[in-house]
Amino acid sequence: MTKEYETVIGLEIHVELATATKIFCGCSTAFGGSPNSHVCPVCSGMPGSLPVLNRKVVEFAMAVGLAANCEITPLCKFDRKNYFYPDNPQNYQISQLYAPICRNGSVTITDADGKEKIVRIHEIHMEEDAGKLVHDERAGLSYVDFNRSGVPLIEIVSEPDMRSAEEVISYLEHIRMIAQYVGASDCKLQEGSMRADINLSVREKGSPEFGTRTETKNLSSFRAITHMIENERARQIDLIEAGKPVIQETRHWNEDRETSYAMRSKENAQDYRYFPDPDLPPVRIGEELIERMRASLPELQPARSRRYQEEFGLPAYDAGILTSSKAMADLFEETVRCGANPKKASNWLMVETLRLMKEHSRDADELGFSAEHLAALIRMADEGRVNNQVAKEVFEQIFLSDVDPEAYVQEHGLASVSDTGALEEAVKAALAANPQVVQQYKEGKTKVLGFLVGQVMKATKGKANPGIVSKILAQEIDRTD
DSSP states (O other): OOOOEEEEEEEEEEEEOOOSBOSSSSOBOOTTOOTTOSOOTTTTTOTTOOOOOOHHHHHHHHHHHHHTTOEEOSEEOOEEEEOOOTTOTTSEEEEOSSSOSEEEEEEEEEOTTSOEEEEEEEEEEEEEOOOEEEEETTTTEEEEEGGGTTOEEEEEEEOSOBOSHHHHHHHHHHHHHHHHHTTSOOOOGGGTSEEEEEEEEEEETTOSSOOOOEEEEEEOOHHHHHHHHHHHHHHHHHHHHTTOOOOOEEEEEETTTTEEEEEEEOOOGGGGTOEEOTTSOOEEOOHHHHHHHHHTOOOOHHHHHHHHHHHHOOOHHHHHHHHTSHHHHHHHHHHHHTTOOHHHHHHIIIIIIHHHHHHTTOOGGGOOOOHHHHHHHHHHHHTTSSOHHHHHHHHHHHHHHOOOHHHHHHHTTOOOBOOHHHHHHHHHHHHHHOHHHHHHHHTTOGGGHHHHHHHHHHHTTTOBOHHHHHHHHHHHHHHTO
16 A cells, blocks of 8 residues: 655745844845945954844844734843854854744645645744855855845744645745735845745654654745755655655755755754854843834735725735735725726736736836826726727836826827727728628628727727727618618
8 A cells, every 4th residue: 555645844934134234233235236345344253343233123023023923022132053154254143042032923824725724933033144155166266245244134933834835835925925014024035035944854644753854945936945845755755665764954956957965964953052142132122112013013915805805896816916915005005096996906907017027027016107107097098098909008108117198198199089080981991991891790790890990990000999999880881781
């Protein structure tokens, strides 16, 4: 009888916080600066330099923790995690082990069967990021860039409650939503501001004992995470069925080759020789601050999605798509406030906006057009001043350059031709040029009217109002009976 196996997965998610300066110094956290241009004695680990905690890091960590139903630690502390690596200038990392800022949280995700499932959060702790090694394989050299050293992170450590790649992605999307909604991080995986370490083991289905786990580090795309989980599950099952042990180790995932390899044996806490950081005092967090932070939390995605269904009458699918990004949801609500019909505003954002975002490789928080201009375009289309084809053309310019649709249509002569006299001439020309199509229409094949409408649209360079054209065509054909 073939054995059935169950995958057991826990995550350590590193989220880069959206502070203007680093966690323990005043250097910029801006992404993409020239190497070693955002560096000072503190974040480059110079002897005698002393860290000073950035208050905003504490507030962001609290906001994420409260949104994830965590308990806030009244007296949290920083510890030194000791290890040597070239991009770690101090030979230790300032982190939290013994008294992290948040504990005992939980979020609700959707499992592989579409049912709700709770994933517990063991802790959230604050820490500093390391630098970055840049490898020149041709020269056989490696260079270090300390711009990222000292950038503030929170590490969100789950319990081993997930059982599939689908659940992992659902959990990651929920954590990303929380971080974005509370303003703690942009969570751009492509820039490394959200990364995940995957702890995975397998066991026989029904067994109460966990298998030996491996940790695969620094995965920064949902595609890579999905492929890695499937690959590691299969690798461990193959080892078990061959009677070989699964070794507890840290592994690296090569996305190009879709394979992983061992990096080192898995360390435990004692291997890092943690001890309290002598340069940083404990952080006291009073109940008054906790309640003030709790009261300031924004409406999160699940509640916002329900409100869109109730207040605007949107289908659940539409509401879910719009609220999956706070930037998109904010744009939708502002467009409605500017007078647009909610369903039409939703359609423009879900169809044309998402299409152009994909085409131009833009995230929702990179959208640069105003809600006023989108609402104005929707109003022009409703009033028949532009047809659908022209509206899409104008919207692309709004998307790219935030043009004023009224001015753009006037400047480029794109207003709909609704003058029945001019349209009648174009209709008569189309009928005269296509007698066979006219006969088909008379024989009951009414769908051919669309072809005739297209001929008139072509003759008017896309400016005709299709609704008016259809009526005139039907009237003219009836007259020829």
